[in-house]
Amino acid sequence: MSISRRQALLMGAALSVSLTAGACGSSDDGGSGAEPLSDADLRAALKAGGSITVWSWNEPMKQVAEDFMAKYPKVKVDLVNAGTNTDEYTALQNAIKAGKGVPDVAMIEYYALPQFTLAKSLADLSELGADKLKSAFTPGPWNAVRAGTDGVYGLPVDSGPMALFYNKEVFDKHKIKVPETWEEYFAAAEKLHAADPKAYITNDTGDAGFTTSMIWQAGGKPYTIDGTDVGVDFADAGSRKFAAGWQRLIDDKLLAPVTSWADEWYKGLGDGSIATLVIGAWMPSSLQSGVKTAAGKWRVAPMPQWESGAAKSAENGGSSLAITQASDKKTLAYAFLKYATVEAGVQTRIDQGTFPATTEHLGSRAFRNKKVAYFGGQRINQVLAESAKQVVPGWSYLPYQVYANSVFNDTVGKAYVSGTSLQQGLKSWQEASVKYGKEQGFTVK
Template sequence: MTHRATRRKARATTALATLVIAGLALAGCSSGEGASDQSLTPEDLDAALEAGGEITYWGWSPSAPAQVEAFEAAYPNVTVKYVDTGGGGAHNLKLQNAVTAGRGAPDVSQLEYHILPQFVLGESVQDLTSLGFDELEDDFTESTWDSVALYDGIWGLPQDAGPMALFYNKDVYDQYGLTVPTTWDEFHEQAAKLQAADPSKYLAGDFGEPSFTTSMIRQAGGHPFTVDETDVTIALDDEGAQRWTSVWNPLLEENLLDTKTATWSDEWYVALGDGSIASIVSGAWMAGVLTNSVAEGSGSWRVAPMPTYGDDPTTSEMGGSSHVVMNQSENKALAAAFVRWLSHDPESVAIFMESGGFPSTVADLESDAFLGATPEYFGGQQINEVLLDSSKNVAEGWQFLPWQSYASSIFSDTVGPAYVNHTDINAGLEAWQAANVKYGNEQGYTVNAD
């Protein structure tokens, strides 16, 4: 997962995307593209590679150009036109515009896991089940496979994973005598200790990010979104959500978190570099973000397991993306063959990992080379062992809303005030739920609040 823009830029893009995502009503989402082609077989993929042709691929991964070059070298009859869309809201907006217009979509697209359901329900992506992709299930981690195996179909292949961990600045921890927290109760204790010692420093920050909030609810055992095709239940006040807010509310109310520094802003990177923010609870891809964007922190940062609720080892996942075949593709067999190579071929995965990506393939995650890596940035720590352990304990059964982009765009207006005013998050979650129930019903879904 790559974050190139500041939060302010991201908000501007999301505002534009909201106008388009608002058109994701059940009747208009597919724009007449129709259902997936189930006449294709695994043999068609190999035949397509031999016959060759040209396909277009949209994405944002730093490794994509090198992967395309390697693929074309292996299959000289195939040409892949790669378009770097920038990722995030800009990518989703561009892709949804093409879907809505009924033309202009690529053959293959990178899609974040939380966005995939809305394109699946809109019949915009190809079901890959008939192509033998179901036989690849055991090659991927359970949580990432569950992100693409939806609604009785297989709608893509995982690219990366975002098992969560605690990234912390060891120098700051040592300077103030902090103990690496293993539970959320200990996290609160250490946050209070640091603030008491130096009010200019925070153990962590939280600017009010919807993806972080839902990931935290997931770890706590929450299932706020239940989707059965067009029937949706929203329960942002379930036991798991309340378990999380019981931990997070005191941190906000006691001003123990930095809620003013926008995530991904220049100020945020500076705070990570000078120790003003001493920890980050985030996905595995954060290792690459720190390494590439916070050079002054080299040698100071370490990785520890995500704090838990007592003895419960459950973790969560944040971020990650897949590769899909768009239904507009006129050469679905060749596009599917490229997706299979892109996400599954050892050469492709190796290129992705060399760029700092965290793989979703079990063999690579458990390889000696991966687990034994000792990056200098993290003081020679074997950080991948920590991240792999997290990936094995990610809470199962998670679902996203079919309109997750829109839901994220209204988070700051509903839950955001709790971060600004240091008040009860539950009230914000209640408002977020009500707004999503209203929106979903307006778009043709049957939405209930549990």
């Protein structure tokens, strides 16, 4: 992601889910049963021209849209910022329900995509030929845009394979070795805070996206999805592994009580009182723009492992571009999607700080060998690209994950401010998620 991280990761208001919600409008070209689009079809649509409306809060998308229109002057892209994540999702859901004002294309984060897919609000892009693009994307983002055995409901815009961002100056000062395992990380947390009571290994006041990503890396699969049959189980081995380990940091008060993306957080990242972040690969641009005083101090290392010698990672954040079922300009919209996600638009976004989801760019020598001055000249993309290959397969989000994330602070979040344990908080989160799912008509266990 290259949008405001503060907004992108906030847990917003819940969106309602309706299992009976259908698409508004009708499909034109590339509807159900149509032959997949050929390159000739796309060229013809671009030559004929027309106007499409794209909802996106992503700043680099402005340049992508301008370049696209310059290349195809008969096409007009009306780029609209309808709000960031849940604000946009609420507006999109309302427009679909009303049957008017629905955009042709919408940016939707991976965790929210299942909600719109299940409600049949998005076009199946496999009917437009998107299933042929599997090899163009890394496994994590590609899995996130798929549903069922064949359906593709978005094309990845970016990705967030996780890594350890650390302040080398702080580590060197206190003679702390870069941790390769979580056990070493917990030991480093103790050593750092003992040496400087104002310094913490990291901050955490409770974040749904971080928690699910950590469980993901630990091998947890708390969500099982089969159509409208849903399972929620935070007592699985991966969830318990994360909860037990992270509880040690909470119990020993080794986490900075600072909320991410707040002014105090940026200050801590700059002055060394927050020494690491375990976060997605989109973070470099935020450090470079928001923590300029720490230029040259930060480095990137692989995500610590639960088992020594393992090489497992997870995704943290990331977005797709989807075509709404209501759009009557699906061919033109799909041409824009391809341009933005697998063609020239990818490099445009990389140049503005986006971490790509495309195998071509992640594997390119120029991308991997780029030295980043902010990180002391380190070739950080080598670490981040390897992480993308190591994402644990098989992760699923709930078809109402937007709602689930909105009640995280009322459940798991209590573990950070009371005597409630993380495992107890996860159980409460599970119960709330099960209850809501049943109320929405899902079969939940």
